[in-house]
Amino acid sequence: MTRKQRRLVLIGGSVGVLGIALALILSALGGSIVFFNSPSDVLVRHIAPGTRIRIGGLVKTGSVERGGDLKIRFEVTDGKSDIPVRFQGIVPDLFREGQGVVAEGKLGPGNVLDADTVLAKHDERYMPKEVVDALKKSGRWQEGETASAGGAVK
Template sequence: MATPYEKRRQRKLFLTLVLPAFAGAVALSLVAISQTQVYAYAPSTMPTRQELGTREVRLAGLVAEGSLRTGADNQVAFIVTDGVADVPVTFTGILPSLVAENEGVIAQGKLGSDGVFTADTVLARHDENYEAPEVMKALEEAAEKQAEY
């Protein structure tokens, strides 16, 4: 059986070693989470450059009609809109094939001091009801055959 002195010693050991280690692990986890967190904004809710600082964010909306421009060296420029506000976007790279005018897009990057959003990554947004063109064609053909009978 442990004496009161040994119990006190175990408690001291716990408080001086285990508790600070646990607190340090929690603090490191919170810092890592805050640094990797990326917020998403629509053009009408996008904070100013001063509010964002150097923080990387996501911009989600539609590619405005007539705004998609492709230049030399895979330079792409377009405007993301939500019907209320517009944000010009630049991107260097190859766009996903589903990115088109009047289609949904998500751009991840930083807002420049000139108000232009510089994207590192561009993703196409689509609804959850997407079906492959081959499947759609087969369903249409089956519906036509059924209508014939």
């Protein structure tokens, strides 16, 4: 083997090893990545039951039902569609009807989200960029407000 051929074999082997390492990293991350969805997105995309998702929108007025053992049921709306959410645990202090919320969990039969995480916006001016975009799409966004790149509403 000439010097040039050895160099090409070394470079080719290095690229192959890097490719395998990248494939392993991406396959490991694939199971833990959860993308944001609005309630309308969930219904349009026909997401299969058992899929882990994150939805965001507003807590629908009149939909909050509290039960025993810290169980709570509510609906997340983007103005067009509603997704029922079941959660067992302590919800954030700022959680209430008409406020922004992000819930993460597994989608069950009948498009009911069995949430294991519920997040409420931390003050009256903050809302995740994805929630702002979904509300704008549904027409429920008040045009006097604008969102900065970080998601803060001015």
